[in-house]
Amino acid sequence: MDIKKTINFMRENVDPDFDFVDNSNREVPFTKLKKNIKNTKLVLISSGGFHLKDDESFDTEDPYGDPSYRLIPKETNPDLIEISHTHYDHKYVKKDLNCAFPLELLRGLEREDIIGRLAEENYSFMGYCLKTEELKENAQKLARKLFSKNVKAALIAPT
Amino acid sequence: MGLIARELEKNGITTVTLNMFLELAKRVIPPRTINVKFPFGAPFGDPNNKKLQLKVIQKALEMLENSNKPGEINELPYDWRDKI
Numbered sequence: 001m002d003i004k005k006t007i008n009f010m011r012e013n014v015d016p017d018f019d020f021v022d023n024s025n026r027e028v029p030f031t032k033l034k035k036n037i038k039n040t041k042l043v044l045i046s047s048g049g050f051h052l053k054d055d056e057s058f059d060t061e062d063p064y065g066d067p068s069y070r071l072i073p074k075e076t077n078p079d080l081i082e083i084s085h086t087h088y089d090h091k092y093v094k095k096d097l098n099c100a101f102p103l104e105l106l107r108g109l110e111r112e113d114i115i116g117r118l119a120e121e122n123y124s125f126m127g128y129c130l131k132t133e134e135l136k137e138n139a140q141k142l143a144r145k146l147f148s149k150n151v152k153a154a155l156i157a158p159t
Numbered sequence: 160m161g162l163i164a165r166e167l168e169k170n171g172i173t174t175v176t177l178n179m180f181l182e183l184a185k186r187v188i189p190p191r192t193i194n195v196k197f198p199f200g201a202p203f204g205d206p207n208n209k210k211l212q213l214k215v216i217q218k219a220l221e222m223l224e225n226s227n228k229p230g231e232i233n234e235l236p237y238d239w240r241d242k243i
Contacts, residue, residue, distance in 0.1 A: 003182040021162060023188045028229035029168040030190050037220050047160050088200040096206035105203075105212055115220065125163065132162060139163040143170035153223050154167050155216070156176040156189075157202045158160045 014063050014130070021132055033153060035116075043119040043151045047127030048093065048100045048159040049085025052076065057084040058126040065129035067138050072122050074103055087128045088159045100159050119151045127158055161187030175219045175226075177202040184232060191222045192232040197239055210243040 003020070010018040033040060049058050051070035059066040072081065078097040083090050092099040106118045123142065129135050146154070161184060164174040168190045176189035179199055184192045195202055195215060204211035214237065222233055237243075 001180050001182075003180075003186070020183060020186055022186050023161075023165070024186060026188075028188050028190055029165050030229040031168050031171050031173050032227075033173045033223055037224050040223075045160075045163065047163075089198075090200065092198075092201040092206050098209070098212050099201035099203055099206055102203055102212060102216065105209070105216060109213075109216070125160075127160070136162055136166050139166035140170060142163075143167045143172055146167070147171050152172060154164070154172050154174045155219055155223075156160050156164050156167075156174055158177065158179065159200050159202065 018130065035152075037115055037153065038113060039116045040153050041117040041119055041149075041151045042106070042115050042153045042155060043146055044101065044103060044106060044122040045154055045156045046101050046124045046159065047157070048088075048124055049083050049126035050081050050101055050124035051084065053080050053082050057082065060084050060086050060126075064131050066126050067129050067131045067134035069123050069125045069138060069142060072101075072103070072124060074107065074118050074120055074122055076103065078104075085126050085128075085159065093159075100157060106155075119146070119149065121149075161189040164189040173223055175222045177215070177219065178232075181232070181234075188230045190229055191226045192230075193219050193222060194232055194234045196235070196237065204237070205240050208240065211237060211241055214243050
């Protein structure tokens with residue numbers, strides 16, 4: 001994908017003032033892991049628009065996107081997960097959820113003691129969100145909740 | 160996802176972010192990035208290629224433990240359907 005073409009497309013079709021956030025002149029926030037990963041609780045966070053079938057779906061109609069997130073318990077059967085996200089092809093995750101949301105593989109690594117624990121509660125956002133301030137606020141709330149549950153590391157995957 | 164990673168990191172959580180849009184990662188600058196050469200929709204690799212998917216996870220976990228450079232990008236060499 002070409003960043004300039006993407007920006008032009010967004011300006012023509014969604015928001016004439018669109019631009020990607022540019023952090024190149026800002027300090028990069030950085031927290032070093034205190035213990036090794038074998039003794040750390042890890043959370044999986046996706047932007048695949050995943051949610052439980054009986055949970056509220058994401059808003060795919062709003063051209064500015066949906067900044068909210070949904071909880072997905074670690075033992076969830078892939079058949080109970082639905083996708084509301086119109087900006088990527090779902091064919092790979094429909095064949096194998098591990099392509100984008102590898103709860104099964106991470107549970108295996110927990111059993112093998114490669115990671116300390118996989119968090120009981122994992123999360124999905126819906127990528128493609130132009131409401132960046134709301135998104136940051138929600139991420140902050142989520143971070144505080146994770147920290148209070150002793151989650152110290154996050155594997156974050158877009159789609 | 161870079162914005163979410165940065166907010167988590169500010170609040171004491173160590174993050175690694177997979178990425179498929181390198182130019183965007185260089186601009187948003189997540190604290191630690193694993194860049195993959197896979198199509199959108201499958202950041203961990205092709206369906207049922209468990210060994211490749213586990214390799215991507217392993218590289219991500221290594222970066223969580225070892226990276227000392229804020230904003231570091233690790234470009235993985237693996238191709239779609241690679242046999243590991």
